[in-house]
Amino acid sequence: MNERDYEQTVSALREDETGTGAVPSIKLNDGNMIPQIGLGVLRISDEDVEGVVTDALAAGYRHIDAAAGYNNESGVGRALATNGFNEGRARRNLWVTTKLRDSEQGYDDALRAFDRQLGLLGLDYVDMYMIHWPTPFNWRSSETWRAFERLRGEGRVRTLGVCNFLPEHLERLHDETGQWPAVNQIELHPTWQQRDVVGFCKAHDIAVEAYSPMARGADLNAGDGTVARIAQSHGVSAAQIVLRWHIENGTIIIPKSVHSFRQRENLDxxxxxxxxxxxxxIDALDGPARAGHDPLTFTYA
Incomplete structure (x- = not known):
């Protein structure tokens, strides 16, 4: 990023940052606005996730990122209902994402799966429904997308997205459906920046959303103390430095924490x-190894 682009980016961010702690939103290619920071709930039990989501809502989170594969949609739904975020004005001010289980891809299977998921969440609609993995070895994304379009047409889904899609998968989906997703959620952090995927998404007006935005904590120590030294100069944590880097890149982030004080820190x-x-x-920390799974071979069945 050259000096002019960097100054324009920071200037635009400051226009959005009112000093009230409000999280900026990203405008998607379908016109919907998604809060730039959300709470991820991967690897939290159904029993425990209710308290985690309750703490996050109290801290000011208005974006929850769930999935069928996490096996905790019921707990997320209980938290939304208990805290009054399942209907009315509070619901309209909340963004809820969930994802289709890979084994339920396909037109009819996806429709049945969505009915079950919506019931578990206790909602009338979700803000974004996503294909979790492209599964190119068992490609059913175009059939699944037709089901997604139907759900959007019925008003039960607002935005359609994908996860872990490489440019070749995005192009295939577009060739077969004539559409680009609004969001591509990918593993993205300082030591795995996926610049080819990010560049492709930006060229086609697809918003990039980062999961594992700190490589599950590993990137806080990257670069022989680089992140820690920058954090010390600003009087903030290393996690805040990495998350701020994402924010300045225009990336949507869904950091996970089960601790309320860290949830608040991740918003600050x-x-x-x-x-x-x-x-x-931080840009220079990019490396050759991912922390998670390879989209060419993995399925979150």
Whole structure:
């Protein structure tokens, strides 16, 4: 990012950052607005997730990222109902994402799966429904997408997205359906920046959403203390530095934490900005190894 682009990016962010702690939103290619920070709930039991989501809602989160494969949609639904976020104005001010289980891809299977998931969540609609993995070895994304379009037409889904799609998968989906997804959720963090995927998404107006935005904590120690030194200069945590880097890149992030104080910290990213040199130093941490799974071979069945 050159100096002019960096200054324009930070200037635009500051226009959105009102000093009230409000999280900026990203406008998607379908016109919907998604909060740039959400709560991820992967690897939290159905029993425990209710309290985690309750804490997050109290902290100010208005974006919850769920999935059938996480096996905790029921607990998420209980938290939304208990805290009054399952209907009315509170529901309209909340963004809820969930994802289709890979084994339920296909037109009829996806429709049946969505009915079950919506019931578990206790909602009338979800804000975004996503294909969880492309499964190119058992490609059913175009049939699944037709089901997604029907759900959107019925008003039960607002935005359609995908996860873990590489450019070749996005192009195939577009060739077969004539559509680009609004969001591509991918593994993305300083040591695995997937610049080819990000560049393709930006060229086709697909918003990028990062899961594992800190590589499950590993990237907090990346670069022989680079992140820690930048954090010390700003008087914030290493996690806040990495998440701020994502924010300045225009990336949607869904950091996971079961601790309420860390949830609040992960929202507190708008009282400081990285310098261009600091941002470039984090850019330079990019590496050759992912922390998670390969979209060419993996299925979250």
């Amino acid at each position: 990213l708008f009282g400081f900005a990285l310098t261009q040199a600091e941002h470039a130093a």
